[in-house]
Amino acid sequence: MADKKEISSKYTVLLVRICLCSIFVNILFVVREYYGGEDYELQLSWSRKAAAEAESVAAISCSGHGRTYLDGTILDGEKPVCECNPCYGGLDCSHFLPDCPADADSGDPYFLEPFWMQNAESSAVLVAGWHRMGYRYINNNQSLMSKELENQIRKLHGMVGNAVTSGKYILFGAGSTQLLNAAVHALSLHHNASSPPTPVLASIPFYTLYKQQTDVFGSSNFKFEGDASLWMNNSDSNNTNLIEFVTSPNNPDGKLNKAVLQGPNAKAIYDRVYYWPHFTAIPASADEDIMLFSISKLTGHAGARFGWAVIKDETIYQRMTMYIGVNTMGVPREAQLRALKLINVVLQGRGREIFEFGYKTLSNRWENLSQTLSVSTRFSLQKIGDQYCRFFHKVRKPSPAYAWLRCEREEDKDCYAVLKAANIIGRRGGVFGAEDRYVRLSLLRSQDDFDLLLHRLNQLVLEEDKIKTMPIM
Amino acid sequence: MADKKEISSKYTVLLVRICLCSIFVNILFVVREYYGGEDYELQLSWSRKAAAEAESVAAISCSGHGRTYLDGTILDGEKPVCECNPCYGGLDCSHFLPDCPADADSGDPYFLEPFWMQNAESSAVLVAGWHRMGYRYINNNQSLMSKELENQIRKLHGMVGNAVTSGKYILFGAGSTQLLNAAVHALSLHHNASSPPTPVLASIPFYTLYKQQTDVFGSSNFKFEGDASLWMNNSDSNNTNLIEFVTSPNNPDGKLNKAVLQGPNAKAIYDRVYYWPHFTAIPASADEDIMLFSISKLTGHAGARFGWAVIKDETIYQRMTMYIGVNTMGVPREAQLRALKLINVVLQGRGREIFEFGYKTLSNRWENLSQTLSVSTRFSLQKIGDQYCRFFHKVRKPSPAYAWLRCEREEDKDCYAVLKAANIIGRRGGVFGAEDRYVRLSLLRSQDDFDLLLHRLNQLVLEEDKIKTMPIM
CATH class of the missing domain: 3.40.640.10 (Type I PLP-dependent aspartate aminotransferase-like (Major domain))
Structure with a gap:
């Protein structure tokens, strides 16, 4: 009888514990429901679908060599396909295309893409269907500007x-x-x-x-x-x-x-x-x-x-x-x-975050590029010195958007063609009203593009060495 | 003893019930967590803030005579203020400004705004911070177009x-x-x-x-x-x-x-x-x-x-x-x-929804306007007949975007001024290379604008009658 009583009381204690646990979990759910999502107290209704769509598209993996967009091509009738960086292919951009030219032509500023991916939450914006349908900003003297x-x-x-x-x-x-x-x-x-x-x-x-x-x-x-x-x-x-x-x-x-x-x-x-x-x-x-x-x-x-x-x-x-x-x-x-x-x-971010990110990326690229070309007598770069910057409050290294490359050899009058032969696409000097002995190389594209550019330039410079050290026949 | 046992057993039953209820509620929470939100299985992360922001701004009441925008003026350092339709004022646009002119000038197509408010969920779009940073659409032959x-x-x-x-x-x-x-x-x-x-x-x-x-x-x-x-x-x-x-x-x-x-x-x-x-x-x-x-x-x-x-x-x-x-x-x-x-x-919607909404709104407006002006000898409208429409598969009534009003009285050469005197702003015929005896009245603005226009025109036409029936002194 005492045993039975003991067992019964043990069960009761267990039951009370389970009950308390469960109620505690209830409370957690309720608290999250009403105070959760940091300060976004609102329960989402009409905006939820658009948000989920954007996240679902962004979640598709493109192996770090591409990305998907909400308005990307839809092949299987379901989700948009990856849009790969140049020289990457395959459904998930994992396939490197070895003979593909290094593209250093246009000024597409993909170098900042990783910054915005890191700041996804603060940079997303949801546009309602009725957002600013009229021609003018009502509260800004009917101006066309916000x-x-x-x-x-x-x-x-x-x-x-x-x-x-x-x-x-x-x-x-x-x-x-x-x-x-x-x-x-x-x-x-x-x-x-x-x-x-x-x-x-x-x-x-x-x-x-x-x-x-x-x-x-x-x-x-x-x-x-x-x-x-x-x-x-x-x-x-x-x-x-x-x-x-x-x-x-x-x-x-x-x-x-x-x-x-x-x-x-x-x-x-x-x-x-x-x-x-x-x-x-x-x-x-x-x-x-x-x-x-x-x-x-x-x-x-x-x-x-x-x-x-x-x-x-x-x-x-x-x-x-x-x-x-x-x-x-x-x-x-x-x-x-x-x-x-x-x-x-x-x-x-008081500008610090994005400018430091951008500066770090571009000054690294410039340093790598300069180093690669420092041993070359065939190619030279524009000269940019260190300079005091009133924003960073310090002397900063060069970090230009473009390299202005010069082919130094007398016979290399068409520098664009010289690079083209080495599988590098730049923009010819003539486009800028200058001699075709110059080529502009874009340094603000994706890291993939820059890495390939650097690799190809390295090869070119190494060939210089080979030619220089070739025994005279 | 039996009583005590009975009470104890009653408590146990109650406890079991509470426990079961609580567990059931928890199961509901869990189910909603993982299968809820219709087919948006994804738990929102980085997009949630933008979505909540948009909803919170949209939830501000402007009394049906205005709306708020994400990029609206922020006065109290918190949320954007209402942008009111013309002739409405006050913080929540509830205040009608009686002497304000009826604006029928520009072609701002607010007549479709209610349609998009009704279709909030399907028309919202969330733009990620890294959406289409480059100049060109990679998967569309480097075109500038999607x-x-x-x-x-x-x-x-x-x-x-x-x-x-x-x-x-x-x-x-x-x-x-x-x-x-x-x-x-x-x-x-x-x-x-x-x-x-x-x-x-x-x-x-x-x-x-x-x-x-x-x-x-x-x-x-x-x-x-x-x-x-x-x-x-x-x-x-x-x-x-x-x-x-x-x-x-x-x-x-x-x-x-x-x-x-x-x-x-x-x-x-x-x-x-x-x-x-x-x-x-x-x-x-x-x-x-x-x-x-x-x-x-x-x-x-x-x-x-x-x-x-x-x-x-x-x-x-x-x-x-x-x-x-x-x-x-x-x-x-x-x-x-x-x-x-x-x-x-x-x-x-196979076009049905928006075109029917738009047609209904504009044909109603045209009918009301025609009716108002039908008793006038001072003003006339362009003639538009019923016509068979291959989209609606039926004969449809007129529903033009604009009224092309003509002042018929010999002395009313400046029709814009005639309307202006009656507190109506149209667009003068001269702007269209025509005589100033004509004025364009926009019919595709907000319902508030149209209602006021109709009201003022009504008054004008009533005055005609008064003048006609005035005894000759």
């Missing part, structure tokens, strides 16, 4: 210390691309119908789009006339207006260029898209009359086609605004929303 | 039966806006440097941007020359190329226009942005050489700045592609992703 984004951009320049924005206007465009021509348009409007078109100039080597746009748009108000230095004597002597593109840091050679032309009739458009701490030291806050920036080179989102101009003169600002309005009615609200989110992430 | 989106657009035209796309090229642009000038550019390239610019023409009344773009861009290749009909004798007699804009249905009057100019030198650009079943009957599948469409008038997302051209000729397609590339390097990938999602919703 006031919040403008404010963030001003904050950003203040934090980085790379441009003075106070007392200046800000105008958004489709990358810096659209703003380049908007600025040329605005500066050439003084033009008298009977006088010749305003010359558009740049220092060699220059970004090819300056010429291409001016040629394609065939305006009667302006015309690309090439090398700015040839016009130095014209710039203050007569009444001809001159428009000079100044790219600083320069694409392709990374130099912190200044306007060649001075005087009352010389108008400069400063293309400042590379003036961020991952690419260059920031010696001072730029304070030119027209400065162009883009998210493509700031956060690496070339595809977002979002850029902005910082403009001193009100008339120029209004003319440029008119141009953008008539050309595209502003920048898609989706691109503005995304830019807001991305710049917000940059601001949250 | 292949998936192109395929969806072809499907859409097939389903609606409003345009023949097979054997034709599709090119994306920043709304139809950018494509208008891309087309003019492409068609005027035959132009010889010594000959005068190619005339760009349109039938009156015409959409003002045709003129505005041509004027602003100041190309030496083309020039806006106004009324197409004045050039009818020129079009096949000599070698001058002529470019004619044909808007069908027409903005402002909704007519299904056809090209006025014929002959080998007359090139037409068909602006087909209103050729969707909410605005017009679809009598046949359009099959012109250059046709322009936009998501602004299809789904109501004017802010997305997404449009496309359907182009027959390969050379024209290539020239337009070059123009878009040099102008903006394509359309933001965010806008393309969103367009894909929205068009997908249209396709999922």
